[in-house]
Amino acid sequence: MDCFICSGAQGELQRNPGRRLRRCLASLLLALLAVAAAPGIASAQQTPRAKALGLHLKCMCGGCNDTASTCTHSGGAFAGPCDTAKAMLKEIDQRIARGESDGLILQDFVQEYGPTVLVEPPAKGFNWLVWITPVLAPLLALVLIWEVVRRWRRRAALELAGGPPVSPELLDRARREAEKESDE
Amino acid sequence: MDILGSFALLLAFLVAVYAFAAGIAGILTRRALLTKSARHAGMAVFGLVTLAVAALEYFFFTDNFSLAYVAAHSNSALPGFYKFAALWAGQEGSLLWWSWLLSIYAFLALFLNRKRHPELMPWVGVTLAGVQIFFLTLNNFVSNPFHVFASADMAGIFHMARLSEGSGLNPLLQYPEMVIHPPMLYLGYTGFTVPFAFAMAALLARYPGEKWIHITRRWTMVAWCFQTVGVLLGAHWAYAVLGWGGYWEWDPVENAALLPWITGTAFLHSVMMQEKRGMMKVWNVWLVFSTFMLCILGTFLTRAGIVSSVHAFAESSIGAWFVGFLAIVLVVCLAAWWKNRDYLRSDNQLDSLVSRESSFLFNNLILLAACFAVLWGTLFPVLSEWVTGSKISVGPPFFNKVNIPIALFLLLLTGVGPLLAWRKTSYDALKRNFAWPLAGGLVSGAIAFAFGYRNFYALMCLILSVFVALTIAAEFFRGARVIAAREGVNLLTAVGTLTMRNTRRYGGYIVHFGMVLIFIGISGQAFNKDIQQNLSPGQSLSIGPFTIVCQNYDQVQNDNYQSERATLEVFRKGKSEMMLYPERRFFNASQVTETIVAVESSPLRDLYVVYAGRSPDTNQPVVHAYLNPLVKWIWFGGIVVVLGTGLAMIPDRRPALVLRAVSEKSWDGALAPAPGALPATAPARGPSRSILRKSEGEE
Numbered sequence: 001m002d003c004f005i006c007s008g009a010q011g012e013l014q015r016n017p018g019r020r021l022r023r024c025l026a027s028l029l030l031a032l033l034a035v036a037a038a039p040g041i042a043s044a045q046q047t048p049r050a051k052a053l054g055l056h057l058k059c060m061c062g063g064c065n066d067t068a069s070t071c072t073h074s075g076g077a078f079a080g081p082c083d084t085a086k087a088m089l090k091e092i093d094q095r096i097a098r099g100e101s102d103g104l105i106l107q108d109f110v111q112e113y114g115p116t117v118l119v120e121p122p123a124k125g126f127n128w129l130v131w132i133t134p135v136l137a138p139l140l141a142l143v144l145i146w147e148v149v150r151r152w153r154r155r156a157a158l159e160l161a162g163g164p165p166v167s168p169e170l171l172d173r174a175r176r177e178a179e180k181e182s183d184e
Numbered sequence: 185m186d187i188l189g190s191f192a193l194l195l196a197f198l199v200a201v202y203a204f205a206a207g208i209a210g211i212l213t214r215r216a217l218l219t220k221s222a223r224h225a226g227m228a229v230f231g232l233v234t235l236a237v238a239a240l241e242y243f244f245f246t247d248n249f250s251l252a253y254v255a256a257h258s259n260s261a262l263p264g265f266y267k268f269a270a271l272w273a274g275q276e277g278s279l280l281w282w283s284w285l286l287s288i289y290a291f292l293a294l295f296l297n298r299k300r301h302p303e304l305m306p307w308v309g310v311t312l313a314g315v316q317i318f319f320l321t322l323n324n325f326v327s328n329p330f331h332v333f334a335s336a337d338m339a340g341i342f343h344m345a346r347l348s349e350g351s352g353l354n355p356l357l358q359y360p361e362m363v364i365h366p367p368m369l370y371l372g373y374t375g376f377t378v379p380f381a382f383a384m385a386a387l388l389a390r391y392p393g394e395k396w397i398h399i400t401r402r403w404t405m406v407a408w409c410f411q412t413v414g415v416l417l418g419a420h421w422a423y424a425v426l427g428w429g430g431y432w433e434w435d436p437v438e439n440a441a442l443l444p445w446i447t448g449t450a451f452l453h454s455v456m457m458q459e460k461r462g463m464m465k466v467w468n469v470w471l472v473f474s475t476f477m478l479c480i481l482g483t484f485l486t487r488a489g490i491v492s493s494v495h496a497f498a499e500s501s502i503g504a505w506f507v508g509f510l511a512i513v514l515v516v517c518l519a520a521w522w523k524n525r526d527y528l529r530s531d532n533q534l535d536s537l538v539s540r541e542s543s544f545l546f547n548n549l550i551l552l553a554a555c556f557a558v559l560w561g562t563l564f565p566v567l568s569e570w571v572t573g574s575k576i577s578v579g580p581p582f583f584n585k586v587n588i589p590i591a592l593f594l595l596l597l598t599g600v601g602p603l604l605a606w607r608k609t610s611y612d613a614l615k616r617n618f619a620w621p622l623a624g625g626l627v628s629g630a631i632a633f634a635f636g637y638r639n640f641y642a643l644m645c646l647i648l649s650v651f652v653a654l655t656i657a658a659e660f661f662r663g664a665r666v667i668a669a670r671e672g673v674n675l676l677t678a679v680g681t682l683t684m685r686n687t688r689r690y691g692g693y694i695v696h697f698g699m700v701l702i703f704i705g706i707s708g709q710a711f712n713k714d715i716q717q718n719l720s721p722g723q724s725l726s727i728g729p730f731t732i733v734c735q736n737y738d739q740v741q742n743d744n745y746q747s748e749r750a751t752l753e754v755f756r757k758g759k760s761e762m763m764l765y766p767e768r769r770f771f772n773a774s775q776v777t778e779t780i781v782a783v784e785s786s787p788l789r790d791l792y793v794v795y796a797g798r799s800p801d802t803n804q805p806v807v808h809a810y811l812n813p814l815v816k817w818i819w820f821g822g823i824v825v826v827l828g829t830g831l832a833m834i835p836d837r838r839p840a841l842v843l844r845a846v847s848e849k850s851w852d853g854a855l856a857p858a859p860g861a862l863p864a865t866a867p868a869r870g871p872s873r874s875i876l877r878k879s880e881g882e883e
Contacts, residue, residue, distance in 0.1 A: 065577075067579070078796060079779045079808075119579030119582075120577075134557040137560075138550075141552065
């Protein structure tokens, strides 16, 4: 079987048609990829999984608060993806290709850069506090408010009891008016 | 001129010290003349700092690069208005700017009240002078903008040196908004000093009644309004200049600006509890105190750079001064409160949990929870490093996860709170007020869901936004209908009359409506799209309904920068719609390149295109396009918020008619107000809303 792409290729290939076919298909694939990439994505090709993982990692370029998947720098020679971010994504890509799990990849990044590489601190150890406090604090405040409200209400009861004597009719009328007022 | 500037600054410091000392002496000895002299000194600081600012501006405009600060932040080719703005481009100038704005506020506060509140004002003057002393200390002795280049010869005589050219203004700051954004934010930060001074003064002088709250409310609104504008302009600047397609990244400096805004918002709400019901006095005093301290913290975070930030251009080691000042302020606040805590006893009680009072309590709880979450996330890396020794990051995902639910709950309260009556609301009233708006919200949510609006938070935000907007509209409609019927005018005129009769209430609703628009705008983020691609002339990229075709790249240059500009034609459904020209500018003086984003903005979506430059890998030009839905609503909402705030500051045009209606028909039938619920002068402001509404309804 002859192929228009590899016709006239080296002797070795001609001597081994099976290998030639494989080579041929491989070049065809490469050519197709090259065509597909021609208008091409500027950054290194990343799998969606790599991009998703990159969202959990802080870009370690040191100049931003951004993630490895989103870091671009407006200053400097190129405002596209930052080199550090690209290198990080490339590493993720390679690790995914090696079949590593997401957890392992993230863990290795933490080992390399320290926990600061994670955009959100993991909810364990001391850093657990960062997550639990914003939930606990309002609850605690709610309890405090409850206590304040209870005290205000108790004072309301006390003041009514200690007030000047009021005839039952007047009190009744007052209640009716109050209800009417709040209905309006 | 440099001598004049630094001399004026030094004199300002001395005068502030005098104002402080003479103020205290005047209070202790009860000598009116001393108090008056302290007040005049406090006002004179304004003149002196103005002189220093004018001197520094003079150096900028005359391109005098013998001054280190001018040489570092300007160059001769810089356009005039950027030379003006270069004043606050660096730390020394920013702090001078702080002092100047503070001195304006102090001058106005002292001057406008010179014949009023004779027992309160001396304390106000002392507090303002105390804050001024701190900033003028920084200006004079820590971060002086009037340092000159000089060299000593063999004989030990100094000679002034003058650079031939400055290093130019940071290109990120060369954007029209940068001329307005910092002054606005600083007017916010410094403005909160005035409420702080009044609160402190009222506490120290044990000033009777709620007068200080009335005075403070308006000053707080001014500062709050500036802070709102400052924060939004900052967001818009980040969006339009930084070129990453977003406007908010939970950067420590952004957070720092948001914190006093949140507590200021809480104060503007809880202040009503004290005015109407004499409640939450301790709370209000502490809200004002914390707002001021958060302003100082904000300035500190911007200046000291203890947490990494895109605002790194403002960093320095000035932090210790701020920490020291914050500690002093905290101690003074604690001491003043502890000594006078009996003065802050609440007058009233809570009658029902379903009432305006409890909605304010929740409002404050939620706002404070948001404030705490932001502060906690911002400072936690520092705390964690201190405790565990290892650095961690608390990035945007944390803030979004924590704050989005809080914000949505707040949005719900925005709709519910204002319609609950003071003291107690009946079930029927609840049903009547909320049934239709809630139905409207749910229906619009269902429609949006059917059209593919499939994000939980965005959908909740939309439903609640429509609900709040409808409750506001219903409030205007209900009031205006009565006026229209009574005065025989059309509904639109009636809305105007209604608003002007109670500017605070209806201005407040407009502010709420503006916030609703901002929330809708923010929720659009859930549907952002972006694509980045090599784009040589003739090539195209597609995003959403748009196809962007590159026509060519050309060069433009002037004295300040050289620029490479892409000409892109945007097609929609095969039809040419517009041209976009994103640029990259190389600034000669600073040798830095920046992107100039091209944005085509419509109410539905922004098409935001960045020319990223040539890829270092392929040498092909690269274009990054973003499709950001609803962003315009944020900026428009901001304008509405500012208009509403402005309206709420206008005094009411309340006709005497209301007084008569109340006294004739409703007053004798209505429940007498609880003791202390209404100040003696209250009827002019309307004894209570329900009575006013009733009287209008009856006529």
